[in-house]
Amino acid sequence: MGKEEENSNLSLLLVKLVQGLSVEWDFSKEEEQGCEEIEAGKQYAPLGKKLLVNNVTAEDLGLYACTARLTHSGRQFMIRNYIAVSSSSTLIVDCNITDTKGNTNLRCWRVNNTLVDDYYRDSRRIQEGIEINVSQRNHIFYTVNITFFEVKMEDYGRLFTCHAGVSVAYIMLKLPAPDFRAYLIGGLMAFLLLLVSVLCIYNSFKVDLVLWYRGTFYTAQAPDDGKLYDAYVLYPKSPRESQGQDVDTLVLKILPEVLENQCGYKLFIFGRDEFPGQAVANIIDENVKLCRRLIVLMTPESSNFGFLKTMSEEQIAVYNALIQDGMKVILIELGKIKDYSTMPESIQYVRQKHGAIQCKGHFTEEPQCAKTKFWKKVRYHMPPRRYHPPASVELLRRTPCTCTAGKWDAATGLIAS
Structure with a gap:
């Protein structure tokens, strides 16, 4: 029974x-x-x-x-x-x-x-x-x-x-009716598992996938948007000699070498690209409007936190980028910054919403490789297109370069060089 x-x-x-x-x-x-x-x-x-x-x-x-x-x-x-x-x-x-x-x-x-x-x-x-x-x-x-x-x-x-x-x-005798609820629940669980797996894989390899897609399917022709530069580089002028030399090395030598020479981007760097005799406010106001991105370099020095509030150059750049043009801002932290309370609210908002790329250590004038994790992260946030680099770059690519592997910062989820 x-x-x-x-x-x-x-x-x-x-x-x-x-x-x-x-x-x-x-x-x-x-x-x-x-x-x-x-x-x-x-x-x-x-x-x-x-x-x-x-x-x-x-x-x-x-x-x-x-x-x-x-x-x-x-x-x-x-x-x-x-x-x-x-x-x-x-x-x-x-x-x-x-x-x-x-x-x-x-x-x-x-x-x-x-x-x-x-x-x-x-x-x-x-x-x-x-x-x-x-x-x-x-x-x-x-x-x-x-x-x-x-x-x-x-x-x-x-x-x-x-x-x-x-x-x-x-x-x-009739065959029992199939339990569609079991099939539905099983199918839903399988779909959710697949979705979670895809999201985990995408988050792990997102940067590499996007860069591969751009390099494979994007044309070398620049977009017709009226812009002349891919990014305006905004960086602090530190009174400390060692920190100032480190930032200057990054801005004036390494950024142009990697982003311009190896990747074909065009940067506007104040102190390098302006014409003599022009008013500072006019130079900044005109050239920020001609850029597609705003790169802001931050240092852990507390004295540098207020530079966005006191200097007219930074005020104009941030105002045009965040308020007028809705420009995408790329924050690069040169070392871990623990306190953001003294930073302008606009930068705090960008940091909270989009995060920042963290870079540890000191930059030297040795050749850098654009395929390290740090530079891949920077390229990921740059405009999605590629240029034909100059002929001189081909020789540069054949010379060996020191490609220091980047590291993930577990606390912030950022990439360190």
């Missing part, structure tokens, strides 16, 4: 009737707390020496006991028999027939117009059970079941008929 036997009837024949004895029958079911007597009701129907269990469920599994109290020659005897009802994978289907007394109709199960026991004589995986009858006042109630010990695909869609004279009833 298992879940497949729901809404069927179970008949337990526990003790054979002994002729000539006066017998009283009691039924009980053993539980963990003891033996509980079974009372007649909708679930259980004691009929003489039989017990009918209706609407069988998994809770009806267990050990049943039948107690018979016998009286013979003035002496009383008690006989008890047990039947264990366990779960199995068999399927039992009952055919209930109500017939008049004295009727000799044949009651049986057939398949393909052949008795079930004959049709499955070899395998015996489907068998007809023993007929059970209950005599009422004017009629007899018969139960003939059929047991499926094993169900195969060939059994689905086949008619199994229960015959009682000229009356016929049938059953047909």
Whole structure:
């Protein structure tokens, strides 16, 4: 008896009737707390020496006991028999027939117009059970079941008929409907897993993928946007000699070598590209409008934090970039900056929204390679196009250069050279 036997009837024949004895029958079911007597009701129907269990469920599994109290020659005897009802994978289907007394109709199960026991004589995986009858006042109630010990695909869609004279009833096994919720949940989980994997892979190799795409599919022709420069370089003028030399080396030698000579970009660097005699404010105002990016170099020196608030050059550059033109700003930190509270709100906003490229160590005048992680990060934020570098650059590419591998800063998620 298992879940497949729901809404069927179970008949337990526990003790054979002994002729000539006066017998009283009691039924009980053993539980963990003891033996509980079974009372007649909708679930259980004691009929003489039989017990009918209706609407069988998994809770009806267990050990049943039948107690018979016998009286013979003035002496009383008690006989008890047990039947264990366990779960199995068999399927039992009952055919209930109500017939008049004295009727000799044949009651049986057939398949393909052949008795079930004959049709499955070899395998015996489907068998007809023993007929059970209950005599009422004017009629007899018969139960003939059929047991499926094993169900195969060939059994689905086949008619199994229960015959009682000229009356016929049938059953047909149908394949269970697929659980679309399980497929839906599984498909959704697989899609989410794939999406997370793709996002993780993209975040890990985003810079390399974008640079490869630009180098493969973008043309060498500059866009017709009226701009003359790819980036305006804004950098602090540090009073400290060592720090000032380091920044000047980066701005005046290394940036042009990598971004201009190796990558073909065109930079405007104040102090290198302006014409003599022009007013500083006019130079900055005019040339910032001709640039596609604004590169801001930041140092960890606290004295440099206020340079954007005091110098007209930086004020004009930041104003034009962030307010008038909506220019994309590239922040490069020369060393780790712990306190940003003294920086202008506009720079704090850019730092919070887009992050910054962090560079550690000191720059030297040795040749730099544009394929290190730090320079890839800078190129990633530059305009998405490539130029044909000058012929002299081809010779430069053939000369070996010191390509110091960049490192990721775990605390900030930034790239260090």
